[in-house]
Amino acid sequence: MLLNVTERGPEMPANNRPPVVFLHGLFGRGRNFGFFQRSLSTTWRTLALDLRNHGDSxxxxxxYPTLAADVRETLAAHNALPAIVIGHSMGGKTAMMLALTSPNDVHALMIADIAPGEGGLAHTQDIAEGLIRLPMPATLDLSGADKWLSQVIKDKSVRDLMAQNLELGDHPCWRIGLxxxxxxxxxxxxxxxxxxxxxxxxxxxxxxxSESDYIRPVNxxxxxxxxxxxRLDVIEGAxxxxxxxxxxxxLTIIETFINSV
Incomplete structure (x- = not known):
């Protein structure tokens, strides 16, 4: 499956630099990495993908094997292999699977707050179950969406993330494959x-x-x-x-890593 891609980069990219690829987490989308793309794109070619069932894909x-295959097919279509692959949460597991199944296509790997194992993402099960059962209103604006989502999602930052996945207006619907x-x-x-x-x-x-338990010594x-x-790096207070x-x-961690590889 070819995925939707947001690409940013310099007009004259350095030929010896692999592209930097961003893979988002569950219920996210590629544009969640816009700040990092804009920051890197003066010197690096960057691609942010919407994984299947997310964004405009x-x-x-x-x-995970299917998600990794989608990523490889899409990057190959964009002549973007091998790549430095950066993935958060579900996107991190997808990036790990890509590196394990197609190691020659991954120049380097950066995984944000997820480990190779069962676990993590468990809180999303309750969210998905609740949203499936929640009747869609006949009309919905942004403030109404926040109130509607609050029946299932108590965290405002998570509601803001989920609201990006809604088509608002007189006939609201989910953009994602819920x-x-x-x-x-x-x-x-x-x-x-x-x-x-x-x-x-x-x-x-x-x-x-440091405030997350998604990567633990048992992993x-x-x-x-x-x-x-x-190597393992920890961001204090996050x-x-x-x-x-x-x-x-x-961003500092990304820049240090990609410049070192």
Whole structure:
């Protein structure tokens, strides 16, 4: 499946620099990384993808091998391989799967607040279940959307994120493939068993929020098995949405990493 792509970059990109690719988390979209694209695009070619069932990309069944295959097909169509791949949450698991299944296509890997294993994203199950059952109003504006979503989502920042996925007006509807996401939640929260001997030997950086428990010491052995050269950086005072909560620190980490590889 070819995905929707937002591309930014210099008029004359350096031929020896791989493109930087951003993969968003569940219920997000590529434009969530706009600040980072604008900041890097004076010197780096950048691509932010809408994963399937998100943003302006097509809908369909989803699991991590499928999501990774979509990303590879799309980047190949844009002549953007190999790439430095940066993924947050669900996008991070997708990036890891891409690196493990197509290692030659990933120049370097940066994973934001998710580990290779079951877990993380569990709170989204309740959100998806609630939204599926919530009757869509006949008309909806932005303030009405916030009130409507508050029946299911208590966190204002998460409601703001979800509101971006609504088509507002007299005939409101979801832009995202909500039913497909709902059906795939077990696979999204889970992580496929990776056979012994399969690993990614390229540069790998995991970035965790100090207030998040999505990357824990129990995950370190599997991180080392699959990504033997990984490093771990922690952003103090950040939770799971570390790139939104500490954008300048996250940008500094990106710039240091991509310039080092």
């Amino acid at each position: 097509p809908h369909g069944p989803m699991d 039913s497909e996401i709902h059906d795939a939640l077990k696979a999204i929260v889970d992580w496929p068993a990776i056979p012994e001997g399969v690993r990614y030997d390229g540069p790998t950086l995991f970035v965790a929020g 370190y052995p599997e991180m080392r098995r699959l990504f033997p050269h990984y 939770g799971h949405w570390l790139h939104a909560q500490k954008p300048r620190k996250f």
